[in-house]
Amino acid sequence: MNGLNDNSRDYLEQVATEALAQFEKVATAAKSKLQDGEALGSDTLANVNTMTSSSAIQKLDQISQSNRESYQRLSTEPAIARVVVVDEDGKEHTYYICRTTPVSGIPNLASYLAPVGRLASLGIGSEFKLPNGTIVEVLEKARLQPSALENGWDSRDTVLEVEHFGPLTVESLRALLIETDGEEITEDLLGQLLAEESIKDNIIEGVRRSVITKMGLRDQPILDQYQDEIFRLPLDQRLLILGPPGTGKTTTLIRRLGQKLDQSFLDEREQRLVEPASAEQNIAHANSWLMFTPTELLKQYLKEAFARESVPASDLRIRTWHDFRRELARNAFGVLRTANGNGLFILKDDLNSLNKDALNSPTQLFDEFNKWQRKNYAQELHQAARTLQQAKAPDVKNLGEELANILAHAADNALASRFTSLAAQLPKVQTLVARLKEESDSKIRAALNLQLNRDRSFLDELARFIDGLQQVQGIDNDEQDDFDADEDEDATPLRTGRGAAVNAYMQAVRAQARAAASKRSISKTSRNGRIIEWLADRGLNDADRAEVGAKLLIQTSLRRFLNPVKRYIDGIPKRYRAFRRECQESGTWYQSEGFEAREIHPLELDIVLLAILRAAGDLLSRPSILRDIESPAWSSLRPFLGHYRNQVLVDEATDFSPIQLACMAALAHPRLRSFFACGDFNQRLTTWGSRSTDELKWALDNFDVKEVSVSYRQSKQLNELARSIISTVSGHEQNTSLPEHMDSIGVTPALLEYAADITTVVDWLADRIREIERFVGQLPSIAIFVNAEEDVAPMAEALNARLADHNIQVTACREGQAVGQESNVRVFDIQHIKGLEFEAVFFVGVDQLAELQPTLFDKYLYVGTTRAATYLGLTCKSTLPATIESLRDQFGQNWCQRD
Numbered sequence: 001m002n003g004l005n006d007n008s009r010d011y012l013e014q015v016a017t018e019a020l021a022q023f024e025k026v027a028t029a030a031k032s033k034l035q036d037g038e039a040l041g042s043d044t045l046a047n048v049n050t051m052t053s054s055s056a057i058q059k060l061d062q063i064s065q066s067n068r069e070s071y072q073r074l075s076t077e078p079a080i081a082r083v084v085v086v087d088e089d090g091k092e093h094t095y096y097i098c099r100t101t102p103v104s105g106i107p108n109l110a111s112y113l114a115p116v117g118r119l120a121s122l123g124i125g126s127e128f129k130l131p132n133g134t135i136v137e138v139l140e141k142a143r144l145q146p147s148a149l150e151n152g153w154d155s156r157d158t159v160l161e162v163e164h165f166g167p168l169t170v171e172s173l174r175a176l177l178i179e180t181d182g183e184e185i186t187e188d189l190l191g192q193l194l195a196e197e198s199i200k201d202n203i204i205e206g207v208r209r210s211v212i213t214k215m216g217l218r219d220q221p222i223l224d225q226y227q228d229e230i231f232r233l234p235l236d237q238r239l240l241i242l243g244p245p246g247t248g249k250t251t252t253l254i255r256r257l258g259q260k261l262d263q264s265f266l267d268e269r270e271q272r273l274v275e276p277a278s279a280e281q282n283i284a285h286a287n288s289w290l291m292f293t294p295t296e297l298l299k300q301y302l303k304e305a306f307a308r309e310s311v312p313a314s315d316l317r318i319r320t321w322h323d324f325r326r327e328l329a330r331n332a333f334g335v336l337r338t339a340n341g342n343g344l345f346i347l348k349d350d351l352n353s354l355n356k357d358a359l360n361s362p363t364q365l366f367d368e369f370n371k372w373q374r375k376n377y378a379q380e381l382h383q384a385a386r387t388l389q390q391a392k393a394p395d396v397k398n399l400g401e402e403l404a405n406i407l408a409h410a411a412d413n414a415l416a417s418r419f420t421s422l423a424a425q426l427p428k429v430q431t432l433v434a435r436l437k438e439e440s441d442s443k444i445r446a447a448l449n450l451q452l453n454r455d456r457s458f459l460d461e462l463a464r465f466i467d468g469l470q471q472v473q474g475i476d477n478d479e480q481d482d483f484d485a486d487e488d489e490d491a492t493p494l495r496t497g498r499g500a501a502v503n504a505y506m507q508a509v510r511a512q513a514r515a516a517a518s519k520r521s522i523s524k525t526s527r528n529g530r531i532i533e534w535l536a537d538r539g540l541n542d543a544d545r546a547e548v549g550a551k552l553l554i555q556t557s558l559r560r561f562l563n564p565v566k567r568y569i570d571g572i573p574k575r576y577r578a579f580r581r582e583c584q585e586s587g588t589w590y591q592s593e594g595f596e597a598r599e600i601h602p603l604e605l606d607i608v609l610l611a612i613l614r615a616a617g618d619l620l621s622r623p624s625i626l627r628d629i630e631s632p633a634w635s636s637l638r639p640f641l642g643h644y645r646n647q648v649l650v651d652e653a654t655d656f657s658p659i660q661l662a663c664m665a666a667l668a669h670p671r672l673r674s675f676f677a678c679g680d681f682n683q684r685l686t687t688w689g690s691r692s693t694d695e696l697k698w699a700l701d702n703f704d705v706k707e708v709s710v711s712y713r714q715s716k717q718l719n720e721l722a723r724s725i726i727s728t729v730s731g732h733e734q735n736t737s738l739p740e741h742m743d744s745i746g747v748t749p750a751l752l753e754y755a756a757d758i759t760t761v762v763d764w765l766a767d768r769i770r771e772i773e774r775f776v777g778q779l780p781s782i783a784i785f786v787n788a789e790e791d792v793a794p795m796a797e798a799l800n801a802r803l804a805d806h807n808i809q810v811t812a813c814r815e816g817q818a819v820g821q822e823s824n825v826r827v828f829d830i831q832h833i834k835g836l837e838f839e840a841v842f843f844v845g846v847d848q849l850a851e852l853q854p855t856l857f858d859k860y861l862y863v864g865t866t867r868a869a870t871y872l873g874l875t876c877k878s879t880l881p882a883t884i885e886s887l888r889d890q891f892g893q894n895w896c897q898r899d
């Protein structure tokens, strides 16, 4: 670079000398800590009191483990920034910022994750209040990339900024010193000229774009000022970052997670929130997080970025909603049927159950269902209290009066206070249920004894009959009358033998008695119906049946008050089924036929899950309930605490429906309500995804929207193309800017039309790929997008054959699986590419995609083209699709046309 005066050069040398010496100092200190074993854990406590809680030791081990990791890091990367500030007294201070926890004993070495770390993101001239209250102004800044060479430290591509010049990029700080030394000893002119030349090459004006060489989110140790502000926002905040492609949303999300997981970087207030929350879930804060991504591939793509943040076990905690939903519904909440017969529904991805209105307004459907189910539940309680009021026995009647009184005085929507008042009646309810049950059971047992006295083989025969029933298909267990199962605590898992026969006898006889007393009939095809038929007159006699039936009906009503919270939440799936049936009859929300009562579509399952999560969350968000969680009134909510996480994060949030996002938000621990999502409405690649801020507002109450707009990924040309796509397809402007001082000039995107056969396409791709390698000097990360899974392998094979002469390997990424981290050319089905970035992207058969995906074509086009940082190539079987025909001018035939 020309124009650097002697002062500036002196300044650079001075910074280089100081920074490299500081690297050495920090690295040496870190290495000696590692060798001293200061990072050892509990074993260094000479007198570990055996009474010392093991959690304290565990904590110590965790701390020492994280110290060890930090020292390790510092020994290879001593600092990532140098910042000079001036305080109000005019005194200058130099800070070195490192990535993790600093090593002690080195003044002004601070972690980027600590409050002082923000200095590294601020612009020159910015003011900053240090944690001790001093106001300082940023005077100089250098972004460092330490590299340990055999003969000492260097910093590669250091970006320096000072008030009167810069930013400059210095390729090698070390070379700056060696060259100067060299200048003095160079006596020959040639040597001098070469030295000057290399000084020029070493210092570049502005900031260089770096080439993406491998698949994985790039390391971005220091965020920009705005991203930095977002990542530091308190843990207990609900945030949504919106912004166009490549503005660093995912980068910010991961950095934030890394910072918030390390308890040493949480402030006192955050620590106070985190500790009880973690104790309630029985999970350490560092593991108490969950992140959702729309695809498996994005999950893999981010893996290395998580490792850089020292965030372990990310595989367990980064989930797709598709998998998580099934697990939650099947294993945790018992909504989906399991092999042992629990659960109500069978999930069917292609079920045609929802009508257009439901697909267009799922939030309205949810609101309607939730209102309905709450009302339905309230009616159930009222009805039960009424039955008790009408009972003959005075103690039952009195209790009925009291319960009815409670229900009459609580508003229908104040479930929590109603549950609290009902809890006070629990002892009375329990005593009565036990007494009545004993009375009715002894009657039924007497009948059973009578049968046994008549025929000792009675039970064995019944057992055989039951065994036989289990083999019979078509036994209707779904539509068993509502009294069964959850009420019969005798319904133990015994499946065969005499024990099972006794249970079956009791259940069937009870069902028969209840049916008689309530003047209902029992379905002949149900299990109980079949057993009753088999028993014939071997049950209760008519008089006993009426008496026992009446007592059982009282018990049923009483049981509504035994564990009302559990009943309310566990009953949601059944209520959903009833609601759906009712809507089908009135012709709203659902298709009137074509599916069975036990089947459920994934988007319906979301509705059921949200109703469950919200019901539990509404109660658990009350401190008084959380405090009393072990009491019988609330203990059924305890398992929910185990599903909560201290942080819930969502990448590509607009791919999820508002219902899904609301479910995710409901998984955030109610003490913290920490939720962080990022997305872009223009990049929604699902038909059910969220379309507007209003939908998000429905899903997440009280959240802050932050917008980011500096587009770091793409070159100027590709940015312009992306902007044109948005204004052409949606008619509105995209608000982006390019990073200041960055050389963003790239090449025009390339277009190949009339490429109907694969050979033409492959020849063209191969030529372009070779050009890219020539331009870049190495093979960067390249992706080829095809329109269907079955095109992936043939494209990879054909291209592999074509590029073999140049030893360029092409990999087929089947089913959205990334293969290896090394830089080569990868072929993907377009549906998997959300959130990724490559130096070069080829989009094969764009016009076919327009035909295949008419509703999402514009989104795919936008997401696909914005995956490319510098090189973008499109091929068409015929010509550019009509919607983007007007963009033809922005394309060339190859990369040669520069701006």
Ligand SMILES: Nc1ncnc2c1ncn2[C@@H]1O[C@H](COP(=O)(O)OP(=O)(O)OP(=O)(O)O)[C@@H](O)[C@H]1O
Binding pocket: 217, 218, 219, 220, 222, 223, 224, 227, 243, 244, 245, 246, 247, 248, 249, 250, 251, 252, 680, 683, 712, 713, 834, 835, 836, 837, 866
């Ligand atoms: N402050 C920054 N300075 C320089 N580069 C940055 C900065 N922030 C992000 N980047 C880079 O920009 C690129 C895009 O980042 P990222 O994937 O986080 O963006 P995004 O907004 O999530 O994109 P998309 O919407 O396409 O998923 C990455 O290569 C990242 O390293």
